Amino acid sequence: MEKKNEKQQAPKGNMPKFNLSWLYMIIAMMLIGLWMTNEAGNTSREISYDEFQQHVRNGYINKVIGYDDNTVEAFIKPEHVKDVFKNDSNRVGRSPFVITEAPARENLGNFLEKERELSHFDGSINYKRKQNFWGALFWQIFPIALIIGFWIFISRRMSGGGGGGGLGGGIFSVGKSKAQLFEKGGATRVTFKDVAGLAEAKQEVEEIVEFLKEPQKYTDLGGKIPKGALLVGPPGTGKTLLAKAVAGEANVPFFSLAGSDFVEMFVGVGASRVRDLFRQAKEKAPCIIFIDEIDAVGRARAKAAAMGGNDERENTLNQLLTEMDGFGSNSGIIILAATNRVDVLDKALLRAGRFDRQIHVDLPDLNERKEVFGVHLRPIKIDSSVEIDLLARQTPGFSGADIANVCNEAALIAARHGKKYVSKQDFLDAVDRIVGGLEKKTKITTEAERRSIAIHEAGHASISWLLEHANPLIKVTIVPRGRALGAAWYLPEERQITTKEQMLDEMCATLGGRAAEDLFLGRISTGAMNDLERVTKQAYGMTAYLGMSDALPNLCYYNNDEYSFNRPYSEKTAELIDAEVKKMVNEQYERAKQILSDNKEGHNRLAQLLIEKEVIFAEDVEAIFGPRPWASRSAEVMDANKISAELKRAEEQQEERAEETEKEIKEKEESNATKE
Ligand code: ADP
Numbered sequence: 001m002e003k004k005n006e007k008q009q010a011p012k013g014n015m016p017k018f019n020l021s022w023l024y025m026i027i028a029m030m031l032i033g034l035w036m037t038n039e040a041g042n043t044s045r046e047i048s049y050d051e052f053q054q055h056v057r058n059g060y061i062n063k064v065i066g067y068d069d070n071t072v073e074a075f076i077k078p079e080h081v082k083d084v085f086k087n088d089s090n091r092v093g094r095s096p097f098v099i100t101e102a103p104a105r106e107n108l109g110n111f112l113e114k115e116r117e118l119s120h121f122d123g124s125i126n127y128k129r130k131q132n133f134w135g136a137l138f139w140q141i142f143p144i145a146l147i148i149g150f151w152i153f154i155s156r157r158m159s160g161g162g163g164g165g166g167l168g169g170g171i172f173s174v175g176k177s178k179a180q181l182f183e184k185g186g187a188t189r190v191t192f193k194d195v196a197g198l199a200e201a202k203q204e205v206e207e208i209v210e211f212l213k214e215p216q217k218y219t220d221l222g223g224k225i226p227k228g229a230l231l232v233g234p235p236g237t238g239k240t241l242l243a244k245a246v247a248g249e250a251n252v253p254f255f256s257l258a259g260s261d262f263v264e265m266f267v268g269v270g271a272s273r274v275r276d277l278f279r280q281a282k283e284k285a286p287c288i289i290f291i292d293e294i295d296a297v298g299r300a301r302a303k304a305a306a307m308g309g310n311d312e313r314e315n316t317l318n319q320l321l322t323e324m325d326g327f328g329s330n331s332g333i334i335i336l337a338a339t340n341r342v343d344v345l346d347k348a349l350l351r352a353g354r355f356d357r358q359i360h361v362d363l364p365d366l367n368e369r370k371e372v373f374g375v376h377l378r379p380i381k382i383d384s385s386v387e388i389d390l391l392a393r394q395t396p397g398f399s400g401a402d403i404a405n406v407c408n409e410a411a412l413i414a415a416r417h418g419k420k421y422v423s424k425q426d427f428l429d430a431v432d433r434i435v436g437g438l439e440k441k442t443k444i445t446t447e448a449e450r451r452s453i454a455i456h457e458a459g460h461a462s463i464s465w466l467l468e469h470a471n472p473l474i475k476v477t478i479v480p481r482g483r484a485l486g487a488a489w490y491l492p493e494e495r496q497i498t499t500k501e502q503m504l505d506e507m508c509a510t511l512g513g514r515a516a517e518d519l520f521l522g523r524i525s526t527g528a529m530n531d532l533e534r535v536t537k538q539a540y541g542m543t544a545y546l547g548m549s550d551a552l553p554n555l556c557y558y559n560n561d562e563y564s565f566n567r568p569y570s571e572k573t574a575e576l577i578d579a580e581v582k583k584m585v586n587e588q589y590e591r592a593k594q595i596l597s598d599n600k601e602g603h604n605r606l607a608q609l610l611i612e613k614e615v616i617f618a619e620d621v622e623a624i625f626g627p628r629p630w631a632s633r634s635a636e637v638m639d640a641n642k643i644s645a646e647l648k649r650a651e652e653q654q655e656e657r658a659e660e661t662e663k664e665i666k667e668k669e670e671s672n673a674t675k676e
């Protein structure tokens with residue numbers, strides 16, 4: 001069941017901490033104080049009736065107010081303020097006055113009339129009733145109350161309103177986390193059955209479920225369970241759903257919030273919300289915390305402090321890191337976070353013991369879409385004309401959320417037409433409507449685009465199959481992933497060293513995508529940007545750091561001094577490096593084109609198969625090109641990706657301790673197949 005955190009009990013015996021609310025209180029007090037002193041700006045002084053008469057005779061007075069209780073207020077002419085308020089004449093305010101007590105109203109009247117005749121007094125005389133004390137008090141208090149009321153209103157709005165009554169819900173909950181808590185065993189329990197497709201991702205989170213179910217089994221053996229996992233993938237692919245399913249399967253509470261919930265306009269709020277979240281989670285352990293869009297807080301911190309940057313966000317991130325390090329891996333809290341952009345995340349978040357595993361949650365392919373339709377058609381009354389197969393074919397590039405939307409929309413359309421059951425045509429209309437809406441913002445691909453992507457990916461696949469030293473292929477797909485349009489997976493071998501031949505073969509295979517477009521479509525596209533970036537980096541690495549080019553053999557210009565921006569080589573060498581890189585890449589590009597035109601027929605069959613099936617595996621490629629003739633390669637060869645990842649790091653000149661790097665790469669490679 002859904003439950004807001006505000007309703008939860010605060011832990012007993014908690015000392016009031018110095019948090020933000022206090023700061024706001026102090027500021028408010030100061031404002032009120034300031035306002036009050038300002039109001040009292042008109043100084044007054046009590047004097048005797050004699051003195052008052054003297055002032056009138058001297059012509060100092062320009063206005064007299066006589067009250068019914070015989071008190072008199074006499075306002076002083078500006079030019080005579082000095083004579084009346086001798087010492088503190090510069091602190092008297094705008095219209096200073098003196099107060100005195102007249103013997104009776106008539107006496108005052110007579111006296112002033114007489115002085116007016118003698119032209120000592122030319123001001124005005126007013127007779128008033130004395131305001132009663134409570135009225136005066138009201139006018140004193142009312143503006144303050146107004147300010148406080150306004151302030152409460154504002155702070156409640158900022159903390160999202162809602163929740164506990166009065167002051168408590170407003171000002172004091174700014175620093176509270178806004179996590180939504182789904183209690184275990186609630187009516188809305190989600191399980192793996194509700195998550196269609198995502199077989200690999202499910203398999204990876206299985207271990208987390210096991211741990212949450214039976215922590216002793218692991219802790220007794222001294223085992224360590226990851227504290228966090230990162231779900232990486234585009235929006236609407238079921239990351240939240242998967243995290244919920246993990247909680248549902250393990251039957252533990254689930255805290256859900258978005259990264260942006262931490263970020264508030266007040267300094268310090270984010271960090272205190274993180275603290276509060278973990279405090280709540282510890283009470284409920286074992287449990288799962290799900291942070292959607294973690295990039296809102298987890299973006300890489302500014303490298304140099306001098307560059308400025310968002311301090312508030314950095315504080316929040318630091319607090320998150322501290323909390324993650326603070327709880328033991330046996331405490332039963334597991335954090336799942338979702339993002340579409342791992343590349344912008346701070347490296348510290350991805351270190352071992354934090355979010356050290358990444359689970360890819362990608363757009364569904366044809367068969368996965370069928371499954372998703374299966375899940376979302378369950379509650380809908382359909383007639384026999386509806387074919388899941390056809391629907392899945394009609395929706396390439398749709399995410400799980402889009403498909404859920406199609407099913408819902410179809411039901412609405414059918415209802416609008418007064419039908420009893422939802423039919424095929426309603427679904428097709430719904431697809432059309434949603435494609436229209438989606439085209440602009442997501443990666444819905446047209447028929448022609450799909451063909452172009454298929455030719456590109458088939459280019460990679462063919463060449464890597466046909467070259468001896470390229471990595472063995474696992475899977476190729478034309479379903480858009482992240483910012484890449486298609487993808488191919490390879491099995492990296494356990495290698496420590498890579499030879500030049502291997503690197504060149506990898507480069508050739510990476511260029512195979514664009515070469516295929518060039519050859520078979522007669523035009524090149526933007527789809528190859530990632531490939532080209534990788535190839536260029538690799539070629540620079542081979543030339544400048546690995547001494548593998550013909551013109552600069554055995555020279556390493558690697559510069560690991562992160563504060564030096566000088567290149568450790570001359571301008572001339574720089575030109576030479578550029579030239580060598582160009583030469584190397586061009587050679588491999590021509591080689592790729594040559595291989596593809598020699599195997600034109602096989603490539604085209606592969607591309608056709610990809611268009612039909614969206615995903616193909618090594619067996620499909622083998623069926624076309626025949627088995628690879630080369631025996632399994634020696635184990636002492638390092639993966640090309642490993643090198644290029646290392647070179648990338650070197651280029652960013654990021655300080656990272658050596659063992660950590662080693663560990664990170666190994667673990668990453670174990671958990672993910674390499675991606676294209
Ligand atoms: P994300 O967190 O990745 O943006 P969500 O988990 O919020 O996406 O998904 C939104 C909705 O889309 C879900 O509530 C569900 O109805 C539907 N959905 C997405 N992926 C799947 C899937 N694999 N299986 C079933 N439903 C899905």
Ligand code: ZN
Binds near residue numbers: 513527676
């Ligand atoms: Zn490519």
